[in-house]
Amino acid sequence: xxxxxxxxxxxxxxxxxxxxxxxxxxxxxxxxxxxxxxxxxxxxxxxxxxxxxxxxxxxxxxxxxxxxxxxxxxxxxxxxxxxxxxxxxxxxxxxxxxxxxxxxxxxxxxxxxxxxxxxxxxxxxxxxxxxxxxxxxxxxxxxxxxxxxxxxxxxxxxxxxxxxxxxxxxxxxxxxxxxxxxxxxxxxxxxxxxxxxxxxxxxxxxxxxxxxxxxxxxxxxxxxxxxxxxxxxxxxxxxxxxxxxxxxxxxxxxxxxxxxxxxxxxxxxxxxxxxxxxxxxxxxxxxxxxxxxxxxxxxxxxxxxxxxxxxxxxxxxxxxxxxxxxxxxxxxxxxxxxxxxxxxxxxxxxxxxxxxxxxxxxxxxxxxxxxxxxxxxxxxxxxxxxxxxxxxxxxxxxxxxxxxxxxxxxxxxxxxxxx
Amino acid sequence: xxxxxxxxxxxxxxxxxxxxxxxxxxxxxxxxxxxxxxxxxxxxxxxxxxxxxxxxxxxxxxxxxxxxxxxxxxxxxxxxxxxxxxxxxxxxxxxxxxxxxxxxxxxxxxxxxxxxxxxxxxxxxxxxxxxxxxxxxxxxxxxxxxxxxxxxxxxxxxxxxxxxxxxxxxxxxxxxxxxxxxxxxxxxxxxxxxxxxxxxxxxxxxxxxxxxxxxxxxxxxxxxxxxxxxxxxxxxxxxxxxxxxxxxxxxxxxxxxxxxxxxxxxxxxxxxxxxxxxxxxxxxxxxxxxxxxxxxxxxxxxxxxxxxxxxxxxxxxxxxxxxxxxxxxxxxxxxxxxxxxxxxxxxxxxxxxxxxxxxxxxxxxxxxxxxxxxxxxxxxxxxxxxxxxxxxxxxxxxxxxxxxxxxxxxxxxxxxxxx
Numbered sequence: 001x002x003x004x005x006x007x008x009x010x011x012x013x014x015x016x017x018x019x020x021x022x023x024x025x026x027x028x029x030x031x032x033x034x035x036x037x038x039x040x041x042x043x044x045x046x047x048x049x050x051x052x053x054x055x056x057x058x059x060x061x062x063x064x065x066x067x068x069x070x071x072x073x074x075x076x077x078x079x080x081x082x083x084x085x086x087x088x089x090x091x092x093x094x095x096x097x098x099x100x101x102x103x104x105x106x107x108x109x110x111x112x113x114x115x116x117x118x119x120x121x122x123x124x125x126x127x128x129x130x131x132x133x134x135x136x137x138x139x140x141x142x143x144x145x146x147x148x149x150x151x152x153x154x155x156x157x158x159x160x161x162x163x164x165x166x167x168x169x170x171x172x173x174x175x176x177x178x179x180x181x182x183x184x185x186x187x188x189x190x191x192x193x194x195x196x197x198x199x200x201x202x203x204x205x206x207x208x209x210x211x212x213x214x215x216x217x218x219x220x221x222x223x224x225x226x227x228x229x230x231x232x233x234x235x236x237x238x239x240x241x242x243x244x245x246x247x248x249x250x251x252x253x254x255x256x257x258x259x260x261x262x263x264x265x266x267x268x269x270x271x272x273x274x275x276x277x278x279x280x281x282x283x284x285x286x287x288x289x290x291x292x293x294x295x296x297x298x299x300x301x302x303x304x305x306x307x308x309x310x311x312x313x314x315x316x317x318x319x320x321x322x323x324x325x326x327x328x329x330x331x332x333x334x335x336x337x338x339x340x341x342x343x344x345x346x347x348x349x350x351x352x353x354x355x356x357x358x359x360x361x362x363x364x365x366x367x368x369x370x371x372x373x374x375x376x377x378x379x380x381x382x383x384x385x386x387x388x389x390x391x392x393x394x395x396x397x398x399x400x401x402x403x404x405x406x407x408x409x410x411x412x413x414x415x416x417x418x419x
Numbered sequence: 420x421x422x423x424x425x426x427x428x429x430x431x432x433x434x435x436x437x438x439x440x441x442x443x444x445x446x447x448x449x450x451x452x453x454x455x456x457x458x459x460x461x462x463x464x465x466x467x468x469x470x471x472x473x474x475x476x477x478x479x480x481x482x483x484x485x486x487x488x489x490x491x492x493x494x495x496x497x498x499x500x501x502x503x504x505x506x507x508x509x510x511x512x513x514x515x516x517x518x519x520x521x522x523x524x525x526x527x528x529x530x531x532x533x534x535x536x537x538x539x540x541x542x543x544x545x546x547x548x549x550x551x552x553x554x555x556x557x558x559x560x561x562x563x564x565x566x567x568x569x570x571x572x573x574x575x576x577x578x579x580x581x582x583x584x585x586x587x588x589x590x591x592x593x594x595x596x597x598x599x600x601x602x603x604x605x606x607x608x609x610x611x612x613x614x615x616x617x618x619x620x621x622x623x624x625x626x627x628x629x630x631x632x633x634x635x636x637x638x639x640x641x642x643x644x645x646x647x648x649x650x651x652x653x654x655x656x657x658x659x660x661x662x663x664x665x666x667x668x669x670x671x672x673x674x675x676x677x678x679x680x681x682x683x684x685x686x687x688x689x690x691x692x693x694x695x696x697x698x699x700x701x702x703x704x705x706x707x708x709x710x711x712x713x714x715x716x717x718x719x720x721x722x723x724x725x726x727x728x729x730x731x732x733x734x735x736x737x738x739x740x741x742x743x744x745x746x747x748x749x750x751x752x753x754x755x756x757x758x759x760x761x762x763x764x765x766x767x768x769x770x771x772x773x774x775x776x777x778x779x780x781x782x783x784x785x786x787x788x789x790x791x792x793x794x795x796x797x798x799x800x801x802x803x804x805x806x807x808x809x810x811x812x813x814x815x816x817x818x819x820x821x822x823x824x825x826x827x828x829x830x831x832x833x834x835x836x837x838x
Contacts, residue, residue, distance in 0.1 A: 014644065015635035016445070017462060018453035018603070026464060027441045034437035041471065043436060045445060045462040048633060052460065059478075075614045078633050115614060135809050156636060158810035184437070195494045195534060214467060214497050216434035217575060225433065277731075284711025285704030288725040292703020295779055295812055303731035305724055306707040312696075312722035312765055316735065346731055360714055390554050391577035393714055 005177060007033060008064035009043040010056055012071040012081050013155060016045045025070045025153075025160060031258070032164060036172070037183040038066075039227075048072060053084040061089075061148055066177060068168075071155035073138035075117045081152060082141070086125065089145045093123040096139075099130055103137045131167035135159045142171055149175060184227035185242045189252040190261060190406040194222050197249065204244050208233070211241060219398040220406070221261070224249075251410060261405035262290040268412045269300040269350070277346035278304040279317045279338040281329065281355040282372065287401050302348045307338065317341035330355055330362075332373045332384035339375030340382050351377035354404050358396045372400040376408055380415060424596060426452060427483035428462040429475055431490040431500050432574060435464045444489045444572075444579060450677070451583060455591070456602040457485070458646075467491060472503040480508075480567055485596060487587075490574035492557035494536045500571060501560070505544065508564045512542040515558075518549060522556045550586035554578045561590055568594060603646035604661045608671040609680060609825040613641050616668065623663050627652070630660060638817040639825070640680070643668075670829060680824035681709040687831045688719040688769070696765035697723040698736045698757040700748065700774040701791065705820050721767045726757065736760040749774055749781075751792045751803035758794030759801050770796035773823050777815045791819040795827055799834060 009029055016023045023045060030040045042064065046056045053072070060067045072081030086093045100122040107114040121138050124130050128143025131153075138154040140163050151168055153160045172178050189197060194217045201224070205213055210232040214225045226242055228234075233241070246253045254264050269276055280287050288304035291297045305316050310329055313319040318341035319334055327333040335353050343351025356372035363369035370389045375382065385407055389399045428448055435442045442464060449459045461483065465475045472491070479486045491500030505512045519541040526533040540557050543549050547562025550572075557573040559582050570587055572579045591597050608616060613636045620643070624632055629651040633644045645661055647653075652660070665672045673683050688695055699706050707723035710716050724735050729748055732738040737760035738753055746752040754772050762770025775791035782788035789808045794801065804826055808818045 013635065014458075014633045015642065016449075017459040018449045018644075022446045023442050026435070030435075030437045039433075039466075040436045041466055042475070043464040045464075047458075047460055056461070074634075076617045076634055078631075115618065117614060117617070158814050161811065195536060198495045198536070199534065212497075214433040215493075215495055216432065223434065225437075278725075280704075282711070283708075284716075285699075285707030285723060285725065286711075288704030288727075289702075289708055292701070292705075292725070292727060292777075292816075293813060297703075298727055301727055303725045303727040303735070304704060305735070306697075306704065306711070306722045308707075308711060308717055308720055308722045316722070316724070316765065346735065392580065394712060395577050397712075 005038060005066055006042075006064040007038050007040045007066045007068070008060045009040055010060060010067065010069045011043070011045045012048060012053060012069060013045070014047045014078075017047055024157060025155075028157075028161060029068060029070075029164065032169075034183060036169070036178040038172075038177060039183055048078045048080060050080055050084055053080060054088050057085055057088050061146060064148070066149045066151075066172075068151045068153065070153045070160060073121065073140075073152060073154045075115070075121060075137065079120075082120075082123065085150070085152065089150075091128075091143070091145055092126040094126045095122055096124045096130060097122075099124060099139050102132070102139070106137055129171070131163050133159050133163055134166075135162060140167060142168065149177070184225050185238045186257055187224045187226070187242055187246055187249070187253060188255050188257075188259070189222045189224065189249050190220055190254055190402060190409075192222065192249070192252045193217075197222055197224065197252075201245050201248050204241065204248060208241060219395070220402040251413065254406070254409060260290065260293070261402060261409060263294055264409050265405055265412065266291060266294050266297060266300050268409070268416070272416070274350055275300055275302050275348040276350045276352060277302045277342045277348035279342035279351065279353040279375075280304060280306050281308060281313070281338075282358040283354045283397050283400050283404075284308060286397050287352065287354060287404060290401055290405065302346050305342055305345075313338065316345070318345060328364075328367075330357055330364075330367045330371065330373060332375070332386055335373035335375030335384045336377075336382050337375075339377035339384075343377045349379055350408070351375070351382075352404055352408050353377075354400050356396075356400060358393045358400070360393060370396050372396070372403065374400070374404045374407055376404075376411060378411065378415065383411075424457060424485055425461075425483040426457050426459045426485045426487070427479045428459055429479060429486065429488045430462070430464045431467060431472060431488060432464070433466045433497075436466055443576060444574075447576075447580060448487060448489075448583065451588075453602055455588070455597040457591075457596060458602055467497045467499060469499055469503055472499060473507050476504055476507050480565060483567070485568045485570075485591075487570045487572065489572045489579060492540065492559075492571060492573045494534070494540060494556065498539075501539075501542065504569070504571065508569075510547075510562070510564055511545040513545045514541055515543045515549060516541075518543060518558050521551070521558070525556055548590070550582050552578050552582055553585075554581060559586060561587065568596070603644050604657045605676055606643045606645070606661055606665055606668070606672060607674050607676075607678070608641045608643065608668050609639055609673055609821060609828075611641065611668070611671045612636075616641050616643065616671075620664050620667050623660065623667060627660060638814070639821040670832065673825070673828060679709065679712075680821060680828060682713055683828050684824055684831065685710060685713050685716060685719050687828070687835070691835070693769055694719055694721050694767040695769045695771060696721045696761045696767035698761035698770065698772040698794075699723060699725050700727060700732070700757075701777040702773045702816050702819050702823075703727060705816050706771065706773060706823060709820055709824065721765050724761055724764075732757065735764070737764060747783075747786075749776055749783075749786045749790065749792060751794070751805055754792035754794030754803045755796075755801050756794075758796035758803075762796045768798055769827070770794070770801075771823055771827050772796075773819050775815075775819060777812045777819070779812060789815050791815070791822065793819075793823045793826055795823075795830060797830065797834065802830075
């Protein structure tokens, strides 16, 4: 990481430490800041106890230049961030009547009275700035103290995200924290393991002494992130290297940045005016969901059938009962029938299907738990493919969804290449 | 948090800091450790840089008793955890031929040769224990150093989780880290805001000076976690208090622990031999997915139709074209037709439907972006309900799924009460 600004994020909240909630704030803020050339160097998750907030914030002040905290600005008694940080820094909190008016307006709009315990949210750092909260009551706070910039953001996701974009980013730009250039380039691959990828691209990497490469594997996808160790490589250099890496990865490479496999499939379909319907058994809606997470998905994605029971496979997807009797619902024959059945039934050009045993129950001798059959129907024909995964139910579901999307991506790529 | 053991987790990996991947390890390990009375007190996410690994680990050694790290044990060159921690602690790494044999076996089983760069994974802490990795190549490491217990776990989820349960938990028990008693009780509620819940249960909370209460709100669900501040309250006390809190929350309370709304609905249906089919437009498979995440879901969940296009609403869910023309696809009339249509079409007792504008595109004067219509069909009749949310596309989808599940839960509760 080549940025000279030391950025640190502290997420406050017991719920993040005892497994009640995933820390999606770090993922979100890390991605946004990295886009602007400000990679986060350290992050901590701290429980809602006065002495821990104190210790973690003191550490952060000693080693970082820009400190962003999330959580603990709410009205309840376990919300201690504002008060504790003011105490640590020796800064004064003052009542802000504009904030109180905004909170009163918020409650008026939803036709409820403002409860007394919201009053503590009206206190702000003297000399600091208030970040408007359009989606809730807790204002964010932005201030300088002891030569450092401190930003306090509320915990609820739907309040934090718009506040970060609309209120924090412009101030970071004003205060010269944001770089114009991109700090790293990410390539996404599917179908090849992490260490094989490293071996394949080793000659390219070895030729660039200042190149830093990081890998991240998840559910069959391997991301490769290229950055400059000391800043000697500029954006053009990184782009040149990433193109060489992409070429070396061949068909396993599917895109730059954070775009999903479903987005790649959606774009290819859109470019050829193709439409898609899906039939899912063990993935239970996750494959459909991957498409409908894309804004504008309706241009290519018509719909899906979650045919969890055999009856629904027959009645809604037209799987012949004879296939279920002879081969069973977890078979490549059934996957093929599902792909064709859903494409024809929903009048789509393409049909994609998944059937398998996600576990922990189910499975048989030929198809142990983790066996997944994928079917793909296109105007050119219909094919099936079998994959097998270890892991828990949710792991197997996620891997099966990636496998189906990746296969369809490759088939679409081949068919457009052969034209 | 009343535990006297200071537990700290350090997650290594650039990808966790720049928004490429959510830190699901912290969520998982935090939940597992909390179940055994070992709440995590601090957690950090650290980039894969030698000096940062060094600094974070030194800090952890100074303040914590049990340190668990994840990531950085792989074969690639950015995997530095094992070597850097050995250096910091002045501990020796020795080659382990059993580990090398296990890695060779792993590659033999998948019919690939063992690449040379896997050799560094064969080095273990002298005097430490090796944690077997059944799902990959990197062994975990468990050792004592300077009076502290250190556990190094591999980064891939499917390797980490079984290793933690099968290899780490038994050793923590042997070394007297695990408590027999439960450290906290969590109640889950839906339908009431965080601060209203706090007001409602205030009299109960105020009567218990040693009670610690934490709240966590996500997508319409508010979790309440009760624990003993200094350990004065035992499990029976916490159970008594949690029952009082549950009574006070009334119908908004839906369960203890981590069970989802879909699980509550599934169990109620199972108890009455009821079956369910769902029809989704804007939630695009997420509602089906919530059910199929439950092992054994097929006992009640028959299937679902993701009717993203109007054509599919008509052809697969039997929505009359006249409704689409007169009221549009985003209307309570359409939600009702979808709920009945999918229940009848898939031969289920109950039908649940969601249609709306998840955004950022779409919406009209009567139904702005964020408007969601839910339909519920049961043997007793069919009803609709309209809700409205702010936030991004994925937020609105997640809230709509919770709203639909919560409404069906309440209806099932009422119908069983009236019998």
